[in-house]
Amino acid sequence: MQSKYFLDVRYLLDSSTLYVETGLLAIGMTFIIVSGNIDLSVASMTALVACVTAKLMASGWSIPAGCAAGLVLGLVLGGFNGILVAKVKLPSFVVTLATMAVYRGIAQVLLGAKSAKLPASFVGLDMMHLPGHVPLPLVIFLVIAVILGVVLHRSLFGRWVVAIGTNESASYFAGLPTAAVKISVFALSGFLAAVAALMMNSRLGVARFDDARGLELDAITAVVLGGASIFGGKGTMLGTVLALFLVAVLRIGMGVADVKAEYQLAVIGTLLVVAVLAGNLSAKVNAKR
Amino acid sequence: MQASAVRRLVTLREVGTAALLVGVVAAAMVKNPHFLDVKNLNSILLWIPLLVVVGMGQMMVILTRGIDVSVGSTMGVSGIVVGMLFRDHPNLNIYVGAAIGFAIGTVLGAINGGLISWAKIPPIIATLGTLSAYRGLAFIICKGEQIDSNNIPESLTNWALYGPLTIKGVTFNWLIIWALATALLTAYFLKTSRTGRAIYSIGSHPEAARLRGLPVNKVTFLVYSVCGGLAGLAGVLYASRYGFVNPGTAGSGFELTVIAAVVIGGTNVLGGSGTVVGVLLGSLLLGTINVALAVLGIDAAWQMLVYGLVILIALTIDSYLQRLLGKLAVSS
Structure with missing residues (x-):
């Protein structure tokens, strides 16, 4: 035990505000991975939306207008990925590596x-709490997770996403709008990255181009650790959320123990590989039964 | 008919890259008539070798429909380990050092290859994981300490400063010779060896290659091992070119530049097509763009955007050519 504060509930709750942004990216990534794709550009979309909204607000845009512009930008950036994947028919890993x-x-x-400063009245979302010291960002995250969990598991759209991830050409010949669904999934990922960007801006008070650097790794790791198949067609929102808290606790723990950023990255990277390995292994065992 | 059409398209693609290169040079000359002076030519010649060496491995990986984003971190590990060896054993032969770098890279590449070919982890996920893991490894090995310039032997840094051929002050340094040797060996391997031909077959149609009885797993494993080995060699060449090795920055982000050079050189990300000449042209183009940005006074902040755009442009062109090829096949 490196610090007696680690198991302090208030400390853990407050730390959670650092990870809800990653969490939002992971929710979008769940849809992406279940559809049989990958989105490496999520953290870059977060950074770009954060910078653009901060610049707009600094140049006199009102807070609601700036936020709206940011969310639309997120949809456009994600949609652009989706069009390159679904219409130009390029593999999602190269498209999103480029974007x-x-x-x-x-x-x-x-x-x-340079860094762009945000208006004082926009800053401080992470300091707001509901009764019982529950941070507001955590509540927003959980509400979005529940809604999109219902969409993934209980709606027609969700079924289409799973079907495309399971067998894309079969889905196409069964008459599903595969291209539209894929573009929507990427646009959703962009939109959630934009929501994450707004929360990050409010938490940090400034935007920089290297915001959210490397968060795609944490998001992908959480989704895969949560039991989603990297080959598509399988995965749950509950799994992602639970795995996300595991990743968050691991990160907070390493932070408390003063583990260097590079070592933390190595741990998360190894965790990703091990999670996929374990998933492949269990799939093999199940297939033999 | 179809084979010759494919060959014509490949040639067309290489001519396209060359035209783009001429375009970049012309644009730079308009802004600065002295763009092709001795100083800039020398910096372009210093910029290309690392790209070519890592690019040959990356091309073979992409030929099999794979990708290796961990090459930059592999360079970091090899640069750090070999740098530490030079620090602790100043009399170590530099060629032995280069061989050790290649060996370290081969081991790291073999780990990627094992995860991909036998554990069936998709290449992007496996190498994204090892990208972080290997970077952390570099820090662990050297305990976060940089290898300073006084620890790198002078004979090694001389590779970047001198060369067998100097024309009017333009030095074709020894790093260029390393790069050309790598390119020649790769071309020979891909053209004449059974495994080389298998690499193309696997990328064109993995299932057909398996049914033909090609050892798909073994070849895939080999390709990632060689890619890692070349990245490891590049780690030593990095030490020669920069004269120091920092565990955080050595090779960091280099995967993006390499992938840009390889795909703009005509290697198709859908696998099965790509040439050594194309990668050489792509590396020359990327090296020239990089020096041109600096000469034209364009902020270094543009670099990442330009690399990303280069990849997007290459992808779009290739997807268009692919469709054209499909139409050609149908009409014949």
Whole structure:
């Protein structure tokens, strides 16, 4: 036990506000991975939306207008990924590898090494609590997770996502709008990245181009650890949320124990590989039964 | 008829990359007539070798429909380990050092290869995981300490400063020779060896390759091992070119530049098509763009955006050509 505060409920609850942003990315990533794709650009979309909204608000846009613009931008960035995947028929890992660089590159060109300050009245969402010391961001995250969990598991759209992830060409010949569904899934991922960007801006008070760097790794790890198949067609929202808390506790624990950022990254990267390995192994065992 | 059409398209694609290169040079010349002066030519020649060496491995991986995003971290590990060896054993032969770098990279690449070919983990997930894991490994090995310039032997840094051929002050340094040797060996391997041909077959149609009895798993494993080995060699060349190795920055982000060079050079991300000449042209183009950005006074902040755009452009062109090829096949 490195610190007696680690198991303090208030400390854990407060720390959770750091991970709801990753959590939002993981919710979008659940849809993406269940549909048989991957989105490496989520963290870059978060950074770009954060920078653009901060710049707009700094140049006199009202807070609601700035937020709305940010959410629309998220939809557009994600939708662009989706069009390249669904219409130009390119593999999602190369498309989003390229846009990962492009989106963060635009943010870097926009702000350079400077940071953009947000209006004081926009800052401090992470300090707001509901009764019982429950942080507001955590509540927002859980509400979105429940709604999108229902969409994934109980709606026609959700069934389509699972069907496409299971067998895309069969879904296509069965008459499902595969292209539209894929574009929607990527747009949703972009939208949630934008929500995460707004929460991050409110928490940090400034936006920088290197915001959210590397968060795609945590998001993908949470989804895979939560039992989603990396080959698509299988995965649950509950699994992602539970695994996310595991990743968060691991990160908070390493933070308390003063583990260097690079070592933390190595642990998460190894966890990702082990999670996929375990998933493949259990699939093999089940197939033999 | 179809084979010749494919060959014509590949040639067309290489001519396209060359035209793009001429375009970049022309644009830079308009802004600065002295763009092709001795100093800039020398910096382009210093920029290309690492790209070519890592690019040959990356091309073979992409030929099999895979990807390796861990190459930058592999460079970091090999650069750090070999740098520490030079620090602790100043008399170590530099060629032995290069061989050790290649060996370290091969081991790391073999781990990727095992995860991908036998554990059936998708290449992007496996190498995304090892990208982080290997970077952490570099830190653990050197305890976060940088290998300083006084620890790198002068004979090693001389590879970047001198070369067998100098024309009017433009030095074709020894790193270029390493790169050309790698390219020649790769071309020979891909063209003439059974395994080389198998790499193309696996990328064109993995299932057909398996049914033909090609050892798909073994070849895939080999390709990732060689890719890692070349990245490991590049880690030593990095030490030669920069004169120091930092565990955090050595090779960091290099995977993006390499993938950009490989795909703009005409290697198709859908597997099965790509040439050594294409990757050489792609590396020359990326090296020239990089120096041009600096010469034209464009902020370094543009770099990542440009690399990303280069990949997107290449993807779009290739997808268009692919469709054209499909139509050609149908009409014949």
